[in-house]
Amino acid sequence: MDLISPSSGLIFWQLFGFLALLFILIKFAWKPMLAALEERESTIDNALKAAEQARNDMANLKAENEKLLAEARLERDTILKKAHDASAKMIEEAKVEAGKQGAQMIENAKAVIETEKKAALAEVKTQVATLTLEVTEKLLRKNLSDEKAQKDLVDGFVNELKLN
Amino acid sequence: MTRKFLALSLLISALLLSVSSAVFASGSETEESNESPTEFIMHHVKDSHEWHFFNIGHTHVTLPLPVITYAADRGLEFYMSSDFQNHDTHLFGEENAHNGIFIDSHEHLGRVDGGSIMDFSITKNVAMMFLVIGLVLWITLSAARHYKKNGAVSPKGAASIVEPIVIFVRDEIAEKAIGPKYKKFVPYLLTLFFFIWIGNLLGLMPGAANLTGNIAVTFTLAILTFILVNINGNKDYWKHVFATPGVPAPLLPIIVVVEFIGLFTKPFALMVRLFVAITAGHIVILAFIALVFIFESYAIGVVSTLMVTFINMIELLVATIQAYVFTLFTAMYIGGAVAEHAHDDHH
Numbered sequence: 001m002d003l004i005s006p007s008s009g010l011i012f013w014q015l016f017g018f019l020a021l022l023f024i025l026i027k028f029a030w031k032p033m034l035a036a037l038e039e040r041e042s043t044i045d046n047a048l049k050a051a052e053q054a055r056n057d058m059a060n061l062k063a064e065n066e067k068l069l070a071e072a073r074l075e076r077d078t079i080l081k082k083a084h085d086a087s088a089k090m091i092e093e094a095k096v097e098a099g100k101q102g103a104q105m106i107e108n109a110k111a112v113i114e115t116e117k118k119a120a121l122a123e124v125k126t127q128v129a130t131l132t133l134e135v136t137e138k139l140l141r142k143n144l145s146d147e148k149a150q151k152d153l154v155d156g157f158v159n160e161l162k163l164n
Numbered sequence: 165m166t167r168k169f170l171a172l173s174l175l176i177s178a179l180l181l182s183v184s185s186a187v188f189a190s191g192s193e194t195e196e197s198n199e200s201p202t203e204f205i206m207h208h209v210k211d212s213h214e215w216h217f218f219n220i221g222h223t224h225v226t227l228p229l230p231v232i233t234y235a236a237d238r239g240l241e242f243y244m245s246s247d248f249q250n251h252d253t254h255l256f257g258e259e260n261a262h263n264g265i266f267i268d269s270h271e272h273l274g275r276v277d278g279g280s281i282m283d284f285s286i287t288k289n290v291a292m293m294f295l296v297i298g299l300v301l302w303i304t305l306s307a308a309r310h311y312k313k314n315g316a317v318s319p320k321g322a323a324s325i326v327e328p329i330v331i332f333v334r335d336e337i338a339e340k341a342i343g344p345k346y347k348k349f350v351p352y353l354l355t356l357f358f359f360i361w362i363g364n365l366l367g368l369m370p371g372a373a374n375l376t377g378n379i380a381v382t383f384t385l386a387i388l389t390f391i392l393v394n395i396n397g398n399k400d401y402w403k404h405v406f407a408t409p410g411v412p413a414p415l416l417p418i419i420v421v422v423e424f425i426g427l428f429t430k431p432f433a434l435m436v437r438l439f440v441a442i443t444a445g446h447i448v449i450l451a452f453i454a455l456v457f458i459f460e461s462y463a464i465g466v467v468s469t470l471m472v473t474f475i476n477m478i479e480l481l482v483a484t485i486q487a488y489v490f491t492l493f494t495a496m497y498i499g500g501a502v503a504e505h506a507h508d509d510h511h
Contacts (some may be wrong), residue, residue, distance in 0.1 A: 002212055002270070003443070006380035009232075009283040010211060013290040014384040021297045022355045028350040029304040033323075033330060036311035043316060 173466050199316060201454040209374050209446050211289045213245040213256065213271055217371045224254040225497060229291055232284040233273060241265070245285070289381065292373035294364045302357060321465060324495050333357050333491060340497035349495065351390060356385065357481065357491040364483030376486075377442030386435035388493045394427070397501040430497050434490060441486045445479045 160163045207216075215227035228246035233239075249255065249263040256267040264276045273283040286294075307326035310319065319327040331353050338346040363376040375381055402410070405423040408416065452468045454477065 003206065004379055004439075006378075006383045007283065007287075008380075009212065010287060010289055010378065010380035011287055011384050012284055014293060014381050015388075017290075017297050017358060018355075018384065018388065020350065021300060021359060024301065025304055025355050025358075026351040029301075029308040030354050033304075033308050033310050033326070034363075036316040037327070037331065037334075067391060095358070100466070120167050133296035142434075 170244045170470065172404045176466060178226065182277075189288040200427065201458055202453070204454055204457070205447055205450040208450050209377065209443055210377055211271070211373070211380075213267055213285055213287055214249070215288045215373070216254070224250075226254060227291075229285045229288065231273075232286065233281050234284055235275070235279060235281040238276065238281075240284075240289055257266075263442065277347070289378050292366070293363075293381070296359060296366055296375060299366065300355075300358045300362050303362075313443050315338055329353060333366055337488075337492050337495045341492060343492070343503055346495075349392075349498050353491050356389075356494060357487050360385070360438065360490050361484060361487035364487060365480070367446070368479055368483065369441060374443060374446050375447055377439055379439045381441040384433040385438070385490070386431035386449060389434060389497065390428075390431035392494075393430075393497045393501045396498060400504055401501045437493075438486055438490050441482055445475065445482055449475050474490070489498040 144153065168455075204374055213231060214229055217225045217227070220223065220335050228244045231243040231248065232245070233241045234495045241263075243262065243265070244269070248265070248267040250257065250260055255269065257269050258272060258276075260266060260275070261276050265281065266274050266276060268274055273281055273285075278350050280346050283437035290410050304326055305321055308321040308323075310321060311317075314320075334346075334350050337357075338350045339352050341347055359447045360376055363381075366372050368496045405427065406420055408423060449472050449485050452471045456465045458464075
């Protein structure tokens with residue numbers, strides 16, 4: 001057994017032993033182990049990616065929520081403003097309408113009053129005329145009941161006619 | 165604490181050294197040494213037909229190993245290493261021939277009739293290799309079982325030891341050195357890493373065989389890498405070897421020869437690097453231990469033990485580094501063979 005010249009027997013056994021070891025380990029140790037390692041690494045990778053994805057989704061969701069909220073707020077404001085405007089307009093219109101109607105009513109009342117007044121005046125005039133005629137008749141009846149009075153009257157007329 | 169301990173040990177050693185040097189000078193003559201330090205070291209570093217653990221007095225505590233021989237005219241034959249030994253000294257030799265076969269003192273197999281015979285024995289290193297393979301199988305299969313049972317979950321038990329190494333080899337060695345086509349080669353690199361690493365570590369155990377520091381073992385691993393690299397070599401790779409781009413035509417024959425030699429120097433470097441790194445480490449440790457038997461002094465014993473502990477710690481590091489380096493260089497050679505590179509930005 002020399003130190004630096006390889007002995008054929010040991011080479012044979014070493015070759016045999018090492019190749020046997022190699023094939024057994026490849027089949028039963030390295031393949032399952034490397035596969036498991038790779039699987040685990042990819043699982044971890046995927047989990048990290050999924051977490052990242054979830055975080056992004058969350059951020060997107062939040063952003064969307066905020067956007068929706070902002071939109072809703074905007075819409076509410078618009079609706080409120082519209083309602084406010086509409087009510088203001090309605091009040092304004094009602095006011096105008098009321099004013100118009102009041103004016104119309106006053107106008108009508110005035111016209112009625114005028115008519116009534118005219119009618120009353122006409123009545124009064126008729127009454128006065130009737131009263132005057134009655135008074136005059138009574139006076140005439142009283143004054144012309146004697147001869148002298150009748151004569152005076154005729155004289156009076158005659159005088160007047162003279163003047164003309 | 166450690167520093168105090170070290171300082172104290174050194175002081176004691178210095179003291180003992182001054183006392184014992186005189187004793188050593190007179191006493192060494194009488195001691196009969198049946199093994200020189202070189203033999204002692206080489207015996208531990210080299211392969212053997214028996215697994216020798218230690219001696220108690222004159223009793224050798226050994227594990228006899230199967231001796232398997234093949235000769236064209238005799239066929240396959242099975243013996244035990246103890247058949248070829250002197251039962252008292254446990255030494256092999258031509259005089260202990262059994263059934264016409266002997267193992268000489270250099271542990272080479274021979275036939276009494278001088279015919280050729282091949283040695284397929286389960287030597288100490290082969291037995292060690294089966295131990296290493298068993299341990300690697302046990303560790304990795306129990307890790308794999310975790311994933312089979314529980315699916316792709318976080319690692320527990322053996323899986324938590326194996327998984328970081330698997331991920332390291334896959335991401336830091338294979339993917340970086342080979343490039344996009346790395347997946348196909350990860351199982352080979354992993355097996356290589358675990359075999360060398362566990363082999364290196366077990367080799368440091370007392371009584372263990374120097375498996376990964378044996379040139380036959382590193383040779384086999386390097387040959388496997390060589391085959392894997394070259395059967396996966398793409399057009400660019402072979403073009404780079406036999407028609408190196410950007411080289412003037414007159415220089416091409418020289419470059420092609422150099423490139424062709426380069427194909428073989430790569431696995432050769434792999435083979436030598438691992439062999440030398442591990443064997444050298446063992447030799448250094450054994451040399452420090454041998455010092456104790458040379459000087460037969462308590463002082464040297466304390467210093468040697470400290471040094472051996474220190475070197476052992478370095479060797480733990482070397483065990484891992486060499487496994488990493490062998491795997492990394494294999495990955496780089498594969499990377500060179502499968503890469504589709506534009507040559508202008510490469511060399």
